[in-house]
Amino acid sequence: MLISLKIVSMFLFLPMMTVVGQVEIDNSTKAHNKIKGIYMYQFAKLINWPKEYRSGDFIIGVYGDEALYNQMSSAFTDKLIGNQKIKINRYVSSSEISNCHILYVSEKKSESLEKIKKKNKTKTIIVGQQEGLLSKGAAINFVIQDSKIKFEINKTSVDKQGLIFGQTLIKLASDIL
Amino acid sequence: MIAKIKIILIFILFIPIISSGQGKYCIHQFKALKAYDNKDYLVAKAYMDSALVTCFNIKEKAYTWHVLGFIHYAIYKEIDKKNPSSTAREKTIESIKKSIELDTILEFEKTNKKILTYLAISYWNNCVTHLDTINYEKSISFYNSYTELYAFTNPEHELEQSEIIFNQELSNIYEKKFENTQSKNEYYFNEAVKLHKEVLRLDSLNYQSNMALGKLYYNLGVMYIFSLDDDIDMFKFIEVQDKVVDNFKISLPYFKKAYQIQPNDKETITGIAGVYHQLHETEKFMTYMNLLEEIKDKEKDKEKDKEPKINKEPIDK
Numbered sequence: 487m488l489i490s491l492k493i494v495s496m497f498l499f500l501p502m503m504t505v506v507g508q509v510e511i512d513n514s515t516k517a518h519n520k521i522k523g524i525y526m527y528q529f530a531k532l533i534n535w536p537k538e539y540r541s542g543d544f545i546i547g548v549y550g551d552e553a554l555y556n557q558m559s560s561a562f563t564d565k566l567i568g569n570q571k572i573k574i575n576r577y578v579s580s581s582e583i584s585n586c587h588i589l590y591v592s593e594k595k596s597e598s599l600e601k602i603k604k605k606n607k608t609k610t611i612i613v614g615q616q617e618g619l620l621s622k623g624a625a626i627n628f629v630i631q632d633s634k635i636k637f638e639i640n641k642t643s644v645d646k647q648g649l650i651f652g653q654t655l656i657k658l659a660s661d662i663l
Numbered sequence: 664m665i666a667k668i669k670i671i672l673i674f675i676l677f678i679p680i681i682s683s684g685q686g687k688y689c690i691h692q693f694k695a696l697k698a699y700d701n702k703d704y705l706v707a708k709a710y711m712d713s714a715l716v717t718c719f720n721i722k723e724k725a726y727t728w729h730v731l732g733f734i735h736y737a738i739y740k741e742i743d744k745k746n747p748s749s750t751a752r753e754k755t756i757e758s759i760k761k762s763i764e765l766d767t768i769l770e771f772e773k774t775n776k777k778i779l780t781y782l783a784i785s786y787w788n789n790c791v792t793h794l795d796t797i798n799y800e801k802s803i804s805f806y807n808s809y810t811e812l813y814a815f816t817n818p819e820h821e822l823e824q825s826e827i828i829f830n831q832e833l834s835n836i837y838e839k840k841f842e843n844t845q846s847k848n849e850y851y852f853n854e855a856v857k858l859h860k861e862v863l864r865l866d867s868l869n870y871q872s873n874m875a876l877g878k879l880y881y882n883l884g885v886m887y888i889f890s891l892d893d894d895i896d897m898f899k900f901i902e903v904q905d906k907v908v909d910n911f912k913i914s915l916p917y918f919k920k921a922y923q924i925q926p927n928d929k930e931t932i933t934g935i936a937g938v939y940h941q942l943h944e945t946e947k948f949m950t951y952m953n954l955l956e957e958i959k960d961k962e963k964d965k966e967k968d969k970e971p972k973i974n975k976e977p978i979d980k
Binding site for chain 2: 513514515516517518520521523524527528532561562565630632633634635654655658
């Protein structure tokens with residue numbers, strides 16, 4: 487006696503799932519701003535601020551880069567530098583800028599750097615992002631090296647302001663003027 | 664005297680075995696077949712178990728294992744209702760394989776292979792239905808059973824295609840697990856990568872796996888950035904940036920390969936543009952962004968062409 491078998495084929499097919507994760511250019515800009523934001527916050531922490539800088543809020547200004555302002559504002563507002571609360575200010579016009587501890591000037595606003603420097607020469611650490619900006623008055627300049635965001639510093643000019651770069655910043659700076 | 668009684672008792676006990684085993688005919692097997700016909704599969708199995716113990720030489724016959732295989736199969740199908748964890752399925756395979764091994768004249772070859780093919784498919788189906796973030800380990804086990812059995816029954820067939828499909832789907836599960844776990848367990852990331860690389864070993868021009876690897880490394884780079892703690896030690900911060908850039912650089916050739924395969928795919932071009940943007944290579948970023956715009960414009964033009972247009976030529980001249 488042979489046992490017979492009727493095969494009803496029921497071959498299930500794997501559902502082709504949507505591939506997880508998408509590449510978004512927006513994410514890329516956000517990632518750059520996250521890095522710049524951390525740098526700015528670390529600059530604030532790693533610069534020795536004289537006594538006269540250590541009262542009131544700690545002001546970080548952002549001029550000409552709304553996305554960076556938004557990122558920094560949500561990440562750092564009310565965090566502390568010493569016992570000072572961080573405030574992030576956004577500036578649309580250079581005339582609005584005053585009393586910042588640190589000011590970021592975007593690449594597209596770099597041409598107004600000298601003007602800003604004249605107005606804020608005693609107090610503010612100006613951070614920019616354009617080749618040769620240190621010689622135009624920026625204390626710190628973001629540069630791209632080996633596909634990474636790094637920074638160079640103008641120690642001479644900062645010394646004149648009576649501020650002192652911490653050793654970590656000096657060690658990590660890609661160039662020192 | 665006692666020794667004589669003992670010998671007589673042993674002789675009496677073995678009478679049924681000797682009587683049923685000596686001839687060609689095995690009463691237990693006959694009863695098993697009858698029970699099978701009556702759909703009393705568990706009874707049929709019990710008779711076959713007795714037959715294996717009592718009937719002489721029965722274990723050497725292909726038919727015995729063929730019958731036992733079908734009884735186990737009926738238990739798997741009718742009693743266990745094809746429960747994926749039913750042991751009857753494995754017992755079916757074991758019995759049928761023994762039958763094939765003993766079937767030198769290929770008397771049962773066709774039906775034996777048919778049942779194994781059916782069970783191979785059942786493993787594949789279980790593999791599919793268990794392929795989720797909770798049951799994926801069972802799915803892997805079912806897939807392995809499927810490949811083993813399918814290769815046994817169809818040695819001439821390649822399993823490449825199902826391996827590609829399974830690897831890609833499983834890697835999606837690992838990717839989801841990687842993205843959804845708080846600790847970002849890199850084991851899942853590495854497993855996803857390993858599976859896609861295996862696909863590319865089989866088919867280097869596989870668009871989906873090239874894209875997936877591009878995205879995996881790209882997104883890992885982005886993830887490292889977004890998970891940075893603001894108070895990170897600056898030296899560590901620089902190290903992380905190195906790691907981030909390495910991942911973007913690894914992702915690029917995969918995106919480019921995908922672009923080579925599907926040059927008009929917007930997602931691929933976005934991927935390449937994204938990497939160049941992350942690497943601060945503005946010129947190259949712009950090149951691909953312009954390419955993306957060109958493709959979008961072409962698509963818009965095509966859509967426009969599809970729209971009905973008014974006939975400006977007079978119909979009657």
